[in-house]
Amino acid sequence: MPSLRMQQLFAVPMVLFFAAACAPESADNVAVAISHVAVGDDSVGGALVVQDRSGAQRNVDPSSVDLVAEVQDPATGEWEEVKVRFSGKTKRLHTVIVADNSGSQDGNLELVQSASTAFANGFLEKENKMGLVRVSTESRILSELSDDRQDVDDAINAMFVSNGWTALYDGIRMANEVLERGASTVDIKNKNWGCVDRPLGAIVVFTDGRDNNSADMQMTKYEGDGVDTRLGDLMSLSVLGVRTPVYAVGVGRGVDEVSLSKLAKSTGGFYSPVDNYKELLGALENEANTLTGASPFCFELPWCDVNTVRVHASFELDGESYTRTIEMAIPEGQCKAKKSKESESKKK
Incomplete structure (x- = not known):
């Protein structure tokens, strides 16, 4: 029988591409993970999940959640903040x-x-x-x-x-x-x-x-x-x-x-x-x-040659405040709709 992997070689290319799946970042007894990671022509999306060490979902008040995304300037290595669209709860x-x-x-x-x-x-x-x-x-x-x-x-x-x-x-x-x-x-x-x-x-x-x-x-x-x-x-x-x-x-x-x-x-x-x-x-x-309990979010990539992004999540749980950061790698060559940081720098 043909293997599934052989069949996939002939599949039609997808419009969206993947970033690496994000494992939970943990400290104390709380972990934050990002599921449903997707990288498009000029955007990154995912869903925020808060768990305890056993993997049990922790219900966080969406109004207490603050998400900040940063992209790394490929030329200088510096981080620049970008606006995040965030939903308190998965809709479907x-x-x-x-x-x-x-x-x-x-x-x-x-x-x-x-x-x-x-x-x-x-x-x-x-x-x-x-x-x-x-x-x-x-x-x-x-x-x-x-x-x-x-x-x-x-x-x-x-x-x-x-x-x-x-x-x-x-x-x-x-x-x-x-x-x-x-x-x-x-x-x-x-x-x-x-x-x-x-x-x-x-x-x-x-x-x-x-x-x-x-x-x-x-x-x-x-x-x-x-x-x-x-x-x-x-x-x-x-x-x-x-x-x-x-x-x-x-x-x-x-x-x-x-x-x-x-x-x-x-x-x-x-x-x-x-x-x-x-x-x-x-x-x-x-x-x-x-x-x-997952909370979808997304943000735009300002340049095509971004290869690393990170998401900072702040939230309250059981009367305590938490801040977690998860870093994601962006596959090369996926951004198509925007100019690169390098080309912008050459014009200045």
């Missing part, structure tokens, strides 16, 4: 749950369904939409993105466990394909969404094991969808040029924590371990809070 979210329904789930299906329902309870509000992918020997989409609660409940009730391997990476890839289809059907291209208004996509995956069939490693009668998916193929998943963060929950001691942690960190998500399926409900509720 698209999220797909990837649920492990392989043979190791035997006896835990009811807990899995209850946890998925709890996520829906905390997530489906306003203009949010969610979908569901079932993982076993082969992965299947149980629901495209929907804001209809009955559709979501029907998909959750359609989960089943009947022995099987774990095509986990296929399931994560399919979840991103669900996000892509959703993005193309909500009139994003026909509406001038502002940078703080655009839907933010994310994948939430949980498993008690490891992938063992996304590249057809097992001799089974199931042919899958014809695409071999490996961990490296998932590091650059995106929708409309915005990297898709993967939030992973590992259940029990048999989890491939190294791979899940690497995937979550590289995409701007977070990895959370729990001891058993009774704790999964709380973990998914926390993921719903994390997603709905």
